[in-house]
Amino acid sequence: ANSVEEQKFSLKEVLDTFSLCLSENKEVYIEHYVEGWRGLVRFMNSLGSVFSFISKDAVNKIEILAKFFNGENGTHYSTIQSMVKYELDNGLVDLAKRDKYPESGCRTLLRLHRALRWLELFLERLRTSSEDCKTSVMCSEAYNESLAQHHAWIIRKAAGMAFCVLPGRPTFFEVMNVGTSEQVVSMLGDALPLISEVYDITEKLYAQHELLQLP
Ligand code: 1PX
Numbered sequence: 001a002n003s004v005e006e007q008k009f010s011l012k013e014v015l016d017t018f019s020l021c022l023s024e025n026k027e028v029y030i031e032h033y034v035e036g037w038r039g040l041v042r043f044m045n046s047l048g049s050v051f052s053f054i055s056k057d058a059v060n061k062i063e064i065l066a067k068f069f070n071g072e073n074g075t076h077y078s079t080i081q082s083m084v085k086y087e088l089d090n091g092l093v094d095l096a097k098r099d100k101y102p103e104s105g106c107r108t109l110l111r112l113h114r115a116l117r118w119l120e121l122f123l124e125r126l127r128t129s130s131e132d133c134k135t136s137v138m139c140s141e142a143y144n145e146s147l148a149q150h151h152a153w154i155i156r157k158a159a160g161m162a163f164c165v166l167p168g169r170p171t172f173f174e175v176m177n178v179g180t181s182e183q184v185v186s187m188l189g190d191a192l193p194l195i196s197e198v199y200d201i202t203e204k205l206y207a208q209h210e211l212l213q214l215p
Contacts, residue, residue, distance in 0.1 A: 009046070011176035014039030015191035021198050027079040028198055030069055030109075037062050037112055040119070046175060050162050058115070064108045077105060080202055084209055098215045107214040113202050117146040120195050126172075127188040131181075135166045 017036035021028050041055045041062070068077045076086035083105045087093045093104045101107075121142035129138060140163045148156050166172065170181075178184045206212045 009042065010178055011039075011043055012178050012187050012191075014043060015187070015195070018191065018198055019194045022194070022201075023079065026201055027081045028201055029079055030065060030077055030083065033080070033109075033112075033198070034062050034065050034069070043175070047167065048165065050165050053158065054162065058112070061108050061111055064103050065105060065112075068105050080109060081205060083109070084205060084211070088209060093211075094215060096215065104214075106211055109202075110206065110211065110214050113199070113206070114147050114150055116195065116199050116202075118142050120192065120199055121145055123188050123192055123195070126169075127185055127192065129169065131169060133169055135169055135172050136163045139163045139166055 014036060017032055017039055020032040021036065023029060037058060041058050044051045044055055044058075065077070068074065068083070071077075073086070075082075077083050087104055087106050092101050093106045094101045098107075119142075122139055125133075125138035125142060126135070140160060143159060143163070148159070151159070167175070173181050173184045176184055178187050203212075
């Protein structure tokens with residue numbers, strides 16, 4: 001935690017990335033979406049190595065999407081909307097069970113999309129919490145309302161154990177490197193509507209195309 005780069009690290013910059021996600025006509029840019037996740041993973045890594053099994057999976061998914069984005073069909077992966085259209089039109093998504101395309105952009109992004117709901121719920125709890133609230137409780141409540149419903153028992157168990165070692169609210173706010181707790185609360189108030197909007201747009205798109213249960 002001593003390098004200059006890590007000292008400059010602020011959660012505000014990370015959450016700002018999500019504001020860049022939305023195009024004028026409300027499409028979601030994959031490039032910024034993935035960048036946002038990279039920053040969140042960096043933040044999580046700074047909390048300790050217990051979270052590495054979580055960040056490993058997140059990084060894996062980030063890299064899958066980055067590879068599509070930077071690959072020869074990259075233009076189709078400019079936005080979530082264009083990705084969905086391209087992969088569906090070309091039969092590049094396993095709809096019933098994992099088979100020929102176990103790592104499609106659509107199913108990979110869906111995992112991050114579900115995690116974004118966890119983030120939204122967790123940040124909203126942090127924003128409205130009082131000083132003596134426990135981050136581990138806020139985190140597991142947010143998790144149980146979102147991601148947990150898609151996770152096997154063993155993953156839920158491991159996640160629960162990781163939440164227990166989350167630092168308390170004061171340390172947590174400090175690591176965010178945003179300033180006083182009032183400043184953290186106001187920053188969260190600015191960031192949350194944008195995160196919600198990105199989430200809602202993606203959710204609607206996936207629902208329209210019946211992609212919310214992709215294996
Ligand atoms: C101020 C708050 C900032 C906190 C930033 C934290 C960033 C968290 C990044 C979490 C990304 C999790 C992605 C999980 C994707 C997923 O659901 N993968 C599962 C399914 O994938 P598959 O390919 O098999 O269909 C996979 O099984 C997951 C394995 C890893 C365990 C995931 C536990 C998720 C807990 C999320 C809460 C993170 C708590 C961090 C505390 C700060």
